[in-house]
Amino acid sequence: MKNSLILIGGGGHCKSCIDVIEQEGRFAIAGILDKTELVGARILDYPIIGTDEEIPRLVPDHYFLITVGQIKSPSTRLAIYTKLKETGARIATIVSPRAYLSSHARLGEGSIIMHGATINAGATIGNNCIINSHALVEHDAIIHDHCHIATGAIINGGVAVYEQTFIGSRVMTREYITIGAESFVAGGMNIYRDLPKQSRVTPS
Numbered sequence: 001m002k003n004s005l006i007l008i009g010g011g012g013h014c015k016s017c018i019d020v021i022e023q024e025g026r027f028a029i030a031g032i033l034d035k036t037e038l039v040g041a042r043i044l045d046y047p048i049i050g051t052d053e054e055i056p057r058l059v060p061d062h063y064f065l066i067t068v069g070q071i072k073s074p075s076t077r078l079a080i081y082t083k084l085k086e087t088g089a090r091i092a093t094i095v096s097p098r099a100y101l102s103s104h105a106r107l108g109e110g111s112i113i114m115h116g117a118t119i120n121a122g123a124t125i126g127n128n129c130i131i132n133s134h135a136l137v138e139h140d141a142i143i144h145d146h147c148h149i150a151t152g153a154i155i156n157g158g159v160a161v162y163e164q165t166f167i168g169s170r171v172m173t174r175e176y177i178t179i180g181a182e183s184f185v186a187g188g189m190n191i192y193r194d195l196p197k198q199s200r201v202t203p204s
């Protein structure tokens with residue numbers, strides 16, 4: 001029997017997650033938590049059943065996955081993750097059957113590997129990360145907790161991306177560089193040098 005799963009956050013990223021979860025087939029989605037005014041609405045085939053106030057009541061019978069997106073700030077995903085840990089919730093880890101996760105790579109709790117992503121040998125993905133569709137995390141790279149590696153980004157071999165960082169769509173990083181915690185790299189940027197903590201790299 002499939003384990004029952006509650007999704008937290010019913011926006012666009014949630015839809016992409018639903019498709020991955022359905023294809024993976026390990027969990028049955030029991031419902032979604034979002035804002036009060038959205039309760040009763042449906043996201044794809046699944047109902048919004050309540051707000052995150054419901055989490056403690058749902059903990060005994062369900063797994064949870066955070067399906068809130070993360071672009072401008074990691075704070076919402078981080079706060080929900082902290083709340084889940086405090087309540088002792090079981091947190092799902094999801095890998096698309098259309099992704100490649102090397103058996104020599106490590107993957108943390110609450111992270112999702114979306115369709116077409118590749119996590120190569122020796123790579124490590126922390127907790128509560130999004131490795132989005134068609135992203136590449138090359139050999140020996142480390143993605144620390146609460147990061148979003150957006151669609152089609154290339155994290156080359158041996159790169160370290162520290163926690164709570166956003167790497168935009170189609171970013172390319174030179175091998176063996178370090179990207180400091182809480183950084184933001186806009187879509188399409190090429191990064192050749194180490195970035196300190198709280199860097200913001202945009203086109204202008």
Ligand SMILES: CC(C)(COP(=O)(O)OP(=O)(O)OC[C@H]1O[C@@H](n2cnc3c(N)ncnc32)[C@H](O)[C@@H]1OP(=O)(O)O)[C@@H](O)C(=O)NCCC(=O)NCCS
Pocket residue numbers: 071132150151167168169170185186187188189202203
């Ligand atoms: C950098 C970024 C945060 C700027 O957002 P913003 O402050 O809202 O700025 P705007 O979108 O209003 O863009 C301002 C201008 O810069 C351009 N621009 C924005 N981001 C750009 C980028 N990454 N590369 C090149 N040009 C960019 C816009 O086209 C716009 O040009 P215009 O003034 O001629 O119309 C945003 O564009 C970005 O890169 N977001 C991440 C996208 C992404 O990776 N999403 C992940 C999906 S999984």
